[in-house]
Amino acid sequence: MSEIFSPAFVPTAKPGPVASEGAATRSVLIGIAILFLALFLVLPLFAVFTQAFSHGIGAFLDAFREPDAWCAIRLTLTVAAIAVPFNVVFGLAASWAIAKFEFPVKALLITLIDLPFSVSPVVSGLIYVLLFGSQGLFGGFLINHGIQILFALPGIVLATVFVTFPFVARELIPLMQEQGNAEEEAALTLGASGLHAFRTVTLPNIRWGLLYSVLLCNARAMGEFGAVSVVSGHIRGLTNTIPLHVEILYNEYNFVAAFAVASLLAALALITLVLKSVLEWRFAGELAHGRAH
Amino acid sequence: MLHDLSLDVRAGELIGLLGPSGSGKTTLLRIIAGLDAPDRGRILFGDDDATGLAVQERAVGFVFQHYALFKHMSVADNIAYGLNARRRADRPAKAEIKRRVGDLLDLIRLSGFGDRYPSQLSGGQRQRVALARALAVEPRVLLLDEPFGALDAQVRKDLRRWLREIHDRTGQTTIFVTHDQDEALELSDRVAVLDRGRLEQVGTPDEVQEHPASATVMKFLGDSVEVAAIAEGGRVLVRGRATPVVAPAGIIGPVRLYVRPWQLQLAEPEAAHLSGTVRSSYRTQGRQRIEVVDAEGRILAVEDSDGVRYDAGHPVGLRITGGHVFG
């Protein structure tokens, strides 16, 4: 017996790589995946905009002529303007402490920071009601001193901070861990102060990761519904954020206005998605591991 | 990228495909296995045309450089995989599969390791399991892609010797790919040297070393120095002095002479073909190795066993005792 690889000039069709499915199977699977995503994900988004403009642009704009709408927008911007910077500062501090130093119980600390992600939004609001509500742990104290936390801005901010708590930290911790300490140590040997090294070495290294996490944190802060709904009290023109305003309009069967205001949030979601994807494509190497597609 | 080539592998032989990286040796192996498709050409197993056969139908045993063991399966399940993958009618009985797996575990000297998982094995052990898995299907030809590439030097040597033993015991027709000359020369019945997609030479280790078909083969099989020479009257002259090298018939005029380190001897400058000054001198594996720099700044390696030590800067002459001529 003899095995031959011969150069006889017999052209053969080139089959696809062995480790893949046939072309037909591939097309079918791609088709199913796209159809499923279109039906479940894209169609709802599409519905928001078609409903918002279903009675024309005038009806759409009417939704924003209401003072309550502007109050909701102002409140949402205020809440995000407090919650996002707070989480940025917290995220920077937490990632600096956790990524740059070695100490015991680190894993536990990371788990605790991640905790709010596994708590139902409604429960996230509930825990503040249990603390600050009229029958809550500190309820009596607050009433006696005339401090209003629940059904007011502080409660809404607290609930929002809680649900967005892990966003910045969980992006920056792995990112800083990947980058190590060498560059900061080099800066220190060159005579930089700690703060100077942080500003000139650490921050530039994590800027895209920071921006990425701020985007996601902001989207969640502006869009949070469950937690905020529990602590806000739904006072029109006072404690309604945009999502709560949408809910009220919808429950009043004012569908066009509800979807018009909702389209603001949908647009925000789209912008967030676009920027997030751009960051993932352009700066994959400068985001925490596993973000690249 | 492969050019037209024809390679005839004999039944029961162990043949090494040798070449630098990018020479196409792995591509050739994958084409034989059916993992890649040639633009044209045919693969024949004996008298059967395997060109149109899917990889599953070729009955080849392929051993991957990085083992490609199934991590979620035990060693025994890995080895039995090819037998279990057969259609029910062709599948051996459970007891028979178990017996064969046991035999193969004995063969690769891993008896008692059947219940372990690949992550619990060393690199050399994983490689042996990969080999047993490929042998289990009783392939018509065993194909090994850089089988020892990922292992450290000592394990490589042991496995090499062991693979030769296995081959001698089983008589399994085997093609393996390597970029390591020593490995190819030590292991193979015949060596096929590939370069840039071309088959340069096929022959026994002795043949390719004693009669390299081209300068490429010569250079790839070990250190050599290229010396400008003249072929005249069947002899090769360097700087007008005759050398023992015989010129191939019909070649006259300027030729390139390739000389191995052990084909150079230190000599008195007046009897020498080449001259230069000693750059360094050190002992390696029982031989004295002297590096000489010639007038053009080239470094000539000389291997000499007489044990004379020279200081750097010492002028020496070199006599050529052998070599190969290419037009």
Place this chain on the structure above:
Amino acid sequence: MVETPRPKRTFRRPSVIPGFGISFGYTLTCLGLIVLLPLAGLVVKASGLGLSGIWEVATDPRVASALRISFGVSALAALVASAFGFLVAWVLTRYRFPGRKLVDAAVDLPFALPTAVAGIALASLYAPDGLVGAPLAKLGLQVAYTPVGIFIAMVFIGLPFAVRTVQPLIAEIDREIEEASATLGATRLATLTRVVLPPLIPAVLTGFALAFARGVGEYGSIIFIAGNLPYVSEIAPLLIVIKLSEFDYGGAAAIATIMLGISFLTLLAINLIQAWSRRRFGYV
């Protein structure tokens, strides 16, 4: 002569990098005040009720029904999200087709879209006169205001979890494994079911658990489409809201404790799956 001081035993390993004290202290303070203290408040409230008190709330028919709906429908939705999520992840990592990156980005839509917006959009789509609801109603299937609506919303929010947990692992599969299987005679289908899929099972389970936990806790995207009929389409988080509006803090805390307990068990299960996977395959 220089006297070498005995190394001090410190909490953290010594380092030249400054700022540990302040960053660590600030981290602990924030974590304590924002996360741990409020959660502790819930634990205090729940322990005030005692196990029997929680049991009493849990066995109340309306609460029991809501818990059953939340957990049951979420499990079903997580199952469907995992199956389609796997398909989507496979298609996105293995195949090249025009618009792939766009589709990939769209997978994160449920992460980015506020739940209330998703909720009213799903409700209007699946309402009996909605774009999808109307044809389905003709077939006799009512989605909105039934558990099917809850199911749809939960699949929507669970899908990204299912996709994103398996996607990186599919990308990491060594193609040589599949080639090895093929050279050993296995058909493509056998290669997929016996070589490719088994190592991905831990990731699929993790994705399932994440989608399940998210579905159980979800509120905003569900309440609009669910119709919230007690005993039929009322979910546990909504019941918490109702109890709170009735100033029944104890009842709300009891339901929350049960939900937290289950999410905690889910998290534990995820960790166990990953530990097992690491032991067995040497990776997660």
